[in-house]
Amino acid sequence: MAESGKRFLTIYQKLNAHFGDLKWWPGETPFEIAVGAMLTQNTNWKNAEQAIARLKEADILSPESLFHAKDETVAELIRPSGYYNIKTRRLKSFLAFLHDEYNGSMEGMFEEETWLLRERLLGVNGIGEETADSILLYGGHRKIFVVDAYTRRIMGREKIIEDSWSYGKIQRLFMDNLPKDVELYNQYHALLVNAGKHYCKKKPDCRHCPLRSLESNEIV
């Protein structure tokens, strides 16, 4: 690892010491994780969680049953997650992909080589880089670092990255500066999401943001 990687590990260690093992993703199966990754897009996890609970309650949270469910039925059930019409179409696109290419089997899908599968997932309507990477890391235990809005906010606040940097550039930065370890990638992203919730979006120097400096010991 490069010398510059020490900064990444220091941030990790500080956050890890405070938040502990977060045991992400908060989902029970790879399929549930994939569905959750799409439902939480630009939405509070609580809302996505409620949508998943409703699908489970209706007993259609499985690749085949969700694939065969009516659009209107799915839309009504996932309503709490917001953008419910768009997300119904996105879920259906993924389900069609899973059904057509892997006979509806997540296990079959994860037999693919990591970066090839990533490319294929990106070809599915509704799956962008963050969603694809969340499915790969948390659903498939692949060595892929997930970048999200919190990652950008925290690392931007720490002057490590700039707003204009692409998803891929930030992802490579993490992967080039950290030990190539799936569990580390898993926990690091989970920590950034938890810590990110304490950062004000608008005021970078807001005194009410206890995590405004990772150098301080004010972590809440």
Next chain:
DNA sequence: CACCAGGCAAGTA
């Protein structure tokens, strides 16, 4: 009332 929350695709210049 305004603003935020674990994005993405489609349209425009």
Next chain:
DNA sequence: TACTTGCATGGT
């Protein structure tokens, strides 16, 4: 390539 806009609920 680089912006802009629509999508929508639930909480503060």
